[in-house]
Amino acid sequence: xxxxxxxxxxIEPFEATLHGPVIRPDDADYDDARAVWNGMIDxxxxxxxxxxxxxxxxxxxxFARENDLRVAVRGGGHNVAGTAVCDxxxxxxxxxxxxxxxxxxxxxxxxxxxATWADVDHExxxxxxxxxxxxxxxxxxxGLTLGGGLGHLRCKYGLTCDNLASIKLVTADGDYLTxxxxxxxxxxxxxxxxxxxxxxxxxxxxxxxxxxxxxxxCLVFYPGDRIAECLRAYREYVASAPVEVxxxxxxxxxxxxxxxxxxxVDEPKIGIVGCYAGSVADGERALLPLREIxxxxxxxxxxxxxxxxxxxxxxxxxxxxxxxxxxxxxxxLSESAIDRIAxxxxxxxxxxxxxxxxxxxxxxxxxxxxxxxxxxxxAPFLLGVEANWERPEDDDANVEWVRDCLDDMRQxxxxxxxxxxPGFLEENDDTMRTTFGPTYERLVALKDEYDPTNVFSLNxxxxxxGSAQTxxxxxxx
Numbered sequence: 468x469x470x471x472x473x474x475x476x477x478i479e480p481f482e483a484t485l486h487g488p489v490i491r492p493d494d495a496d497y498d499d500a501r502a503v504w505n506g507m508i509d510x511x512x513x514x515x516x517x518x519x520x521x522x523x524x525x526x527x528x529x530f531a532r533e534n535d536l537r538v539a540v541r542g543g544g545h546n547v548a549g550t551a552v553c554d555x556x557x558x559x560x561x562x563x564x565x566x567x568x569x570x571x572x573x574x575x576x577x578x579x580x581x582a583t584w585a586d587v588d589h590e591x592x593x594x595x596x597x598x599x600x601x602x603x604x605x606x607x608x609x610g611l612t613l614g615g616g617l618g619h620l621r622c623k624y625g626l627t628c629d630n631l632a633s634i635k636l637v638t639a640d641g642d643y644l645t646x647x648x649x650x651x652x653x654x655x656x657x658x659x660x661x662x663x664x665x666x667x668x669x670x671x672x673x674x675x676x677x678x679x680x681x682x683x684x685c686l687v688f689y690p691g692d693r694i695a696e697c698l699r700a701y702r703e704y705v706a707s708a709p710v711e712v713x714x715x716x717x718x719x720x721x722x723x724x725x726x727x728x729x730x731x732v733d734e735p736k737i738g739i740v741g742c743y744a745g746s747v748a749d750g751e752r753a754l755l756p757l758r759e760i761x762x763x764x765x766x767x768x769x770x771x772x773x774x775x776x777x778x779x780x781x782x783x784x785x786x787x788x789x790x791x792x793x794x795x796x797x798x799x800l801s802e803s804a805i806d807r808i809a810x811x812x813x814x815x816x817x818x819x820x821x822x823x824x825x826x827x828x829x830x831x832x833x834x835x836x837x838x839x840x841x842x843x844x845x846a847p848f849l850l851g852v853e854a855n856w857e858r859p860e861d862d863d864a865n866v867e868w869v870r871d872c873l874d875d876m877r878q879x880x881x882x883x884x885x886x887x888x889p890g891f892l893e894e895n896d897d898t899m900r901t902t903f904g905p906t907y908e909r910l911v912a913l914k915d916e917y918d919p920t921n922v923f924s925l926n927x928x929x930x931x932x933g934s935a936q937t938x939x940x941x942x943x944x
Contacts, residue, residue: 469492469511469512469513469554469555470513470555471491471492471513471514472513472534472535472536472555473513473534473536477534478491478514481516481526481530484523484526484530485516485518485519485523485526485527486519486520486522486523487516487517487518487519487523487560487563488517489514489515489516489517490514490515490516490517491513491514492511492513497515500515500517500558500560501515501552501558502544502786503541503544503545503546503549503551503552504544504545504546504605504784504786504787504790505546505547505548505549505788505789505790506786506787506788506789506790507549507789507790507791507862508549508552510549510552510553510554511554511555512539512552512553512554512555512556512557512558513536513555513556513557514536514557514558515557515558515560516530516557516558516559516560517560517562517563518559518560518561518563518564519563519564520564521635521637521643521669524559524561524637524667524669525637525641525643527557527559528559528637528638528639528641528667528922529641530557531556531557531559531922532639532640532641532922536556536557537553537554537555537556537557537924537925538553538556538557538559538922538923538924538925539551539552539553539556539557539558539559539925540558540559540561540663540667540923540925541558541559541560541561541562542561542562542580542581542582542607542608542609542610543562543581543582543583543605543606543607543608543609543610544562544607545583545603545605545606545607545610546607546610546887547790547791547792547888548889550925550926553925559667560581561579561580561581561609561667561669562581563581564579564580564581564582564669565579565581565582565583565586566578566579566582567579567582567586567587567589567590567591568590569590569591569593569594569596569675571594571596574596574674574675574676575632575672575673575674575675576590576591576596576598576672576673576675577670577671577672578608578670578671578672578673579669579670580608580609580667580668580669580670580671581607581609582607582608583604583605583606583607583608584600584601584603584604584605584606584607584608584611584777585604585605585777585778586608587600587608587673588600588604588773588774588777589774591675592679592680592772592773592774594675595677595678595679595680596675596676596677596678597620597675597676597678597679597773598620598624598627598630598673598674598675598676599616599618599619599620599621599624599625599626599627599629599630600616600618600627600777601616601617601618601627602617602618602619602777602779602780603780603781603784604777604778604781605781605784608671609663609668609671610663610887611627611887612627612628612631612671613628613658613660613661613662613663613668614628614660614662614885614886614887614927615627615628615660615841615843615885615886615887616628616887617825617849617885617887618713619682619713619742619744619773619776619777620676620678620713620742620744621713621827621829621830621831622708622710622711622712622713622744622826622827622828622829622830622831623710623711623713623744623745623829623830624676624744624830625829625830625831625833625834626660626831626834626839626841627673628658628659628660628839628841629659629830629831629834629839629841630673630674630675630676631655631658631659631671631672631673631674632647632672632673632674633645633646633647633650633655633671633672634646634647634655634658634668634670634671634672635668635669635670635671636658636665636666636667636668636669637666637667637669638665638666638917638918639666639917639918639919639920639922639923643669644666646658647672653913654913654917656838656839656840657840657909657910657913658840659838659839659840659841660839660840660841660842660886661840661841661910661913661929662886662926662927662928662929663923663926663927664910664914664918664923664926664927664928664929665913665914665917665918665923666917666918666923667923676744678744678773679772679773679774680772680773681747681770681771681772681773682742682743682744682747682750682770682771682772682773682776683742683743683746683747683748683749683750683751683753683754683769683770684740684741684742684743684750684754684768684769684770684771684776685714685739685740685741685742685754685757685758685768686738686739686740686741686766686767686768686779687738687739687757687758687760687763687765687766687767687768688721688726688727688736688737688738688763688764688765688766689736689737689738689739689760689761689762689763689764690731690734690735690736690737690761690764691718691720691734691735691736691737691812691813692735693737693760693761694718694735694737694805694808694809694812695805695806695809696760696761697716697737697739697760697761698716698737698800698805698808698809698824699800699802699805700756700760701714701716701739701757701760701800701824702799702800702805704756704757705826705828705847708753708826709743709753710829710830711743711744711745711749711750711753712741712742712743712744712750712753712754712826713741713742713744713826713829714739714740714741714742714757714826715739715740715741715823715824715825715826716737716738716739716740716823716824717737717738717739717740717821717822717823717824718735718736718737718738718808718809718812718821718822718823719735719736719812719815719818719819719820719821719822720733720734720735720736720815720818720819721736721738721783721818721819721821722818722819726765726767727764727765728764728765731764731765733818735812735813736764737812739757739760740779741754741757742776747770750770751769751770754768784855788819788855788856788857789855789856789857789858789859789861789862789865790853790854790855791854791865791866791869792851792852792853792854792869792888793851793852793869793870793873793884793888793889794849794850794851794852794884794885794888794889795849795850795873795876795877795879795880795882795883795884796827796843796845796846796848796849796850796880796881796883796884796885797824797846797847797848797849797850797876797879797880798846798847798879798880798881799847799848799879800824800847800848801879803878803879804876804879807875807876807879808822808824808850808876811852811868811871811872811875811876814868815854815868816854816856816861816864816865816868817854817855817856817861817865819855819856819857820853820854820855820856820865820868821851821853821855822850822851822852822853822872823850823851823852823853824848824849824850824851825848825849825850825851826847826848827843827844827846827847827848827849828847831843831844832844832845836905836906840903840906840909840910842883842902842903842904842906843883843885843902846883849885850876850880851885851888852869852872852873852876854866854868854869881901882898882901882902883901883902883903883904884898884902886902886927889927898927899927899928899929903929907929910929911929911930911931911932914929914930914931915931915932918931919931919932921934
């Protein structure tokens with residue numbers, strides 16, 4: 468049960484300043500309000516302020532500061548580390564701020580920070596437009612964007628954060644600012660890849676691109692005993708693939724009776740997922756080599772509406788399952804790296820878990836660290852290690868598998884990570900300094916300016932000067 472560090476004489480005046488409700492531990496909807504997507508997370512905030520507009524957010528930030536409350540910020544509630552909630556503090560809940568407004572002539576969209584990618588895709592798809600989003604439509608826009616944003620359009624149009632025109636946010640002092648190339652440009656640089664460290668973002672302006680209505684896709688699965696051969700072919704393919712192609716390879720059992728023949732359901736597999744950001748005819752030709760690597764177990768490739776592609780993995784990541792993920796940028800896919808990926812796939816304790824290899828490069832690599840804080844542009848691939856399981860008694864085995872895999876795979880990496888797959892950072896973890904490298908101190912200087920007391924610490928935290936690193940895993944979800 469949450470401990471209330473303040474009394475009704477402080478809470479009731481705060482409630483009167485909000486259009487949205489303040490949810491307390493004894494309210495009937497408290498348990499639903501504190502629940503997030505990852506079933507491992509079971510935190511009990513003292514109060515949840517369900518904001519309905521910028522005024523509510525400003526008042527919530529002031530209230531937290533005045534009462535020295537720990538602050539978590541909830542967007543879509545989908546980040547794996549679960550820090551959209553906290554014990555005994557205040558959750559600034561943006562989940563009712565989900566508006567999306569599209570200007571089809573200017574090819575821009577204004578998106579409130581509580582929206583999910585399903586909300587965005589629904590509006591932009593009407594005009595055959597899109598901005599690079601995530602691979603699961605229930606993911607929150609805010610967390611994905613602030614951490615970078617890897618989606619089906621990344622090699623052609625870059626990261627989600629690369630498509631930002633402006634951002635609105637409330638700082639730790641309660642100031643309401645615009646960040647863009649013309650206003651608060653240094654802050655704008657930091658927000659594009661530096662996570663939720665600098666304030667409560669309330670809205671994003673995105674540039675849009677012509678997409679669809681249909682796109683060519685690849686979704687093919689090969690037998691697990693061919694993982695090494697398939698990854699070698701995949702490595703060769705992406706080395707010369709057109710920039711319109713964005714792909715990833717995922718290896719695991721993936722036991723889906725609706726997709727696979729009965730004799731393959733419980734056996735290891737390797738799948739390759741791809742999208743072509745251009746004409747369907749050109750895309751089908753470009754993706755064909757990925758479908759001919761070997762004799763497939765199943766091949767679901769073909770044209771589909773872009774908005775359906777965005778929802779393709781939703782059922783694979785249901786609410787309440789237990790998730791523990793980590794990541795590493797890879798220097799390449801050497802023979803040794805491929806062999807270790809095959810090994811760690813084989814010893815995964817859960818059939819729902821996967822080891823994933825994301826193709827990077829293309830437009831991602833065309834932006835420099837002078838233009839955006841995002842730190843992974845140098846790498847040709849990202850390794851994602853996803854432990855997904857159902858029973859609490861299996862927690863230790865699955866967490867250990869992820870950690871052991873990452874420890875082993877660091878030999879093929881500089882140690883930097885993708886902020887949206889950080890797992891749970893430990894106290895005094897040096898991952899953020901390693902990831903950002905020479906730009907880390909630039910981020911610290913901005914943290915000193917906008918949040919010197921680390922009000923926004925529940926994230927992939929960049930601690931202000933003189934403050935201990937706090938760890939965490941993502942304020943926004």
